[in-house]
Amino acid sequence: MHSYDYLWLIPLFPLLGALINGLLGKKIKNETVIGAIGTLAIASSFVISVIYFFRLLGDSQKVHEQVIASWISVGTLQVDWGFLFDPLSALMLLVVTGVGSLIHLYSIGYMHGEEGYYRYFSYLNLFCFSMLMLVLGNNALVMFIGWEGVGLCSYLLIGYYFHKKSAGDAAKKAFVVNRVGDFGFLLGLFLLFWTLGSAHGVWTVNFVEIQANAHLLGAGGAIVTAITLLFFLGATGKSAQIPLYTWLPDAMEGPTPVSALIHAATMVTAGVYMIARMNGLFAMAPDTMMVIAIVGAATAIFAASIGLAQNDIKRVLAYSTVSQLGFMFLAVGVGAFTAGVFHLMTHAFFKACLFLGSGSVIHAMHHALHHAHVHDDPQDMRNMGGLRKHMPITHITFLVATLAIAGVPLFSGFFSKDEILHWAIGSTHGHWGLWLVALFTAGLTAFYMFRLVFMTFYGQERMVEKAKKHLHESPAVITIPLIVLAVLSVFGGYVGVPELMWGAHRLEHFLDPVFGATMATYGIGMLPHSAAFEWGMVAAAVIVATSGILLAVFMYHMRPDLPGKVVASFQGAYRTIHNKWYVDEIYDALFVNPTKRLGTFLWKGFDVKGIDGIVNGLGKLVQLFSGALRITQSGLVHNYALTMVLGMVVIVAFYVFR
């Protein structure tokens, strides 16, 4: 008998951390104490997560629910404060609390000396609390609390430097765009709840019950397609997919560790997690699955194309995140739930490492430029170059993570990305077109990531002369998380080595209790292929990745004059992708400005001129009449007496002569 009675402690610790730092942080003042409280809070959750993870490994029963209390109880709607602990949430807990702990540790050094240090740690803990609620919730409403909670924390942390207008704008944009997604999430939930309830008598928002009863909706039906598409709209908001990805690049206004934790490793994967959580529902809607796969592939290549032409180190990583999330959606869209979750995990490792590495670079650049008294942009790669000599640890860890994201064999990203590519072409829900797009995107990824590496760490040192001597490696509190994440970026993939490569794919077996039944019921799986075909696919992926890397080596290392020439000869195309295909401008013209104009019209035109115009007009009319009637109200008693007499005469006359 295995017990998971203290599951509730996992979200509770960071909540307490957030409250302590939020309420008392100003009095504590001491940065070390504040940072320690924040880090210990999430580290404690990590410890429990690890213990329970191993307990679950040895447990024959894989799905555990824990109900704390009733939350909302109104008629047929019964919602509990309840948690669900199964292989999927167990794995997510490890990722969130593990990567989260490292990033808290890193932040102690990175945020040193920032105003509102306590505020930062309070928000970061609050984020972890929300993310853990999202992951652990046993029903859609508790998940939604986490879902919106992480949105709130994202808002607060993007707007951390709130005195900058760009930060305030980005924060607001992130929340509002996510709300568009929430619109879908809510309607999907209503439709699901109402359909299952009224037509089949199952009134529930509980995930286990949804999974068990989803089949009642009828596979392939219009309703289930509508439900899943609405939920997917929610996912495109949170996970920055077309058409709602535009907030994520702007979100880079937040401190860099925030970008690593929230906008790369954890929160943005919530959409993938949500679909994986409701796999039984999505599997019944093949049309939705196809839409998800296409949107995922399209987002992947689209974002990668923008990543080619950005010069801000964090922006490149931001578009890369959007692109990699596209890979995850492609995976779940073709029924490769395990591969999607696998890539979610490896991506959390290498992308967190990349973002934290970029933070280390920015930190050093900022410091050096500051001491040199110049106002160059510390995030612009055109001011960098040759940093590997000054920052060896950052350089090595960054390089390792780049090899992982590029899909170089034996690094973690290779296994997860390869599995997605494999399913894209070979699964029952796959298509060679999807595979081709994904493969090409993998090549682009390798190219733009090595472009970034070369522009940052190799070649000439392009920063101002005075700044060079101030460049130095970051302190241990920053480099230790980098090293740990780099190690994970290498070995994190070994839990999912496929049988083809003489592995056992432990991850697939571990997640089988979550996905197995769905895959079997709806016939989702790999079509039979010969080993030669499969090895051919692997070879194609490796060749494409290598080509991307070699092209970057050629253009940005051997012939640094070349990129300028290429840009010069493709001016129009370059400007279009550099300006992100003008999507923000298009959205402004299509949605933002018309809404504002409508608001102004309704206010000044309809409210003030229209309704009040009528009301005031009536008032004027009454005044006009009363002006005429006032003549009769002379105030002279004999006039009134005369009127009364006349009136009586009329009445009497009426009765006499009728």
Next chain:
Amino acid sequence: MTDHLLSLMTFFPILGMVALLFLPKENGNLIKGFTLVVTIIVFFISLPLAFNDVFKTSAGMHYTEFVPWISVGEFFTMNYSVGVDGISLWLILLTTFIMPIAILSTWHAVDKNVKGFMALALLLETAMLGAFISLDLFLFYIFWELMLIPMYFMIGIWGGKNRIYAAVKFFIFTAVGSLLMLVAVIYVYYYAIQSGIDMSGFSITQFYQVAIPAEIQTWLFLAFAFSFAIKVPMFPVHTWLPDAHTEAPTAGSVILAAILLKMGTYGFLRFAMPLFPDATHQFIPFLALLSVIGIIYGALVAMMQDDIKKLVAYSSVSHLGFVMLGVFALNLQGLSGGMIQMINHGITTGALFLIVGFLYERRHTREIAQFGGLAKRMPIFATIFLIMTFSSIGLPGTNGFVGEFLILMGAFESQLRWFAVFATTGVILAAVYMLWMYQRVMFGELKNPANEKLKDLSGREIALMAPLLLFVFWIGLYPNPFFEKMTPALEQLLQQVNGTEIVAMVEPAQIQLPELK
């Protein structure tokens, strides 16, 4: 004592008002302190209602009192008949809870003729409580009209620059509605007598029994609904609200938003819908349409405001649209959501008006462009403002979410499915207008030198907000104590309105509800 709890609670403010008249006019703080104590005592008198578990099981009226009052032959009798059920319970408690906060907010805001202001405030409290406890339609009407006068003077005397226009507009809009209601009240009464029912006064429980033909119901319902719709206010008769709110002193705005607007929604629940169920069904699509227009319209107009107070006022139009949509869903989830959203709106919008008041007292302006970058100067204020902003947006974990979610879900399960879909866009728009306002006021650089020396909240101001914050999270995290006590009354209301048609009229979703089969 419990025999006369409601009367004691309702008339205690008037007693206080009489005592107030003997206090020295010059000592403003004494008068304010005295009024505060009176309202706090009233709150404690009402508190046993909150702890009485009878509402969990019984839908009927409790704490009833009955005293024959006026009798003119057989043609006109009215009685002092009062009581409370699971619907009025929460509005009574909201009133007694908000009043001390409103009084405390005047400390530095009202310095002209303090005695008059406080006397009016106490009179207003009696009128509001009286309206919520009345079980006699005529008695209700008296209290309803009595509310109008103190609020009129509050706006007209203690208001802002444009106060006279706003006060007159407020008065005319509401008075027009009330007159129609009066005609309808009298008509119903004589109709009941003519149909041979032995009416003892204007008792609403007896009115509920009168079977009025559908054609007549239509007109009577319209008269009632028009009157209540103005008070709510529903689109398009909402235009008095922005002016009244903007010009009213802070305490007036708080009371107006938190309680007076609920008179309209309460009127629908207590009178218009159960008295005229056929007409209700007939007009639901139309009224739901107005509610949804109100949600979106209020939000769009709020977005473009450059006066913070007007923005909050228009957001009320949007929020009350949600309340009415939930009510018209005519199922338990929609009604419960509507009820809880009435409380939420009282708490959150009340708090937002207080927040605007804090700014106004410091800077004597409410223009958004005058601010910016305040978060750095006023961190406590920034935090509380942020929480209230997100409560207004309906962030899960705060009160706003529970209300909006149930309303939308209830509407989605009813015949109003498509209305619910459009109403859900209000969730997006709320984030737009609230966050944009918050950003312009609190974020950015502090550029205006007039804002350099702004002080953060004082102890008194934090004390004002603390109870409101408590309820933001209480209702957000554990709303069941509220639902438990309103459910029986709401189920009975559903039975009255839906009657036997229920199976034919509404979606299968309804059939599952207990007592409705």
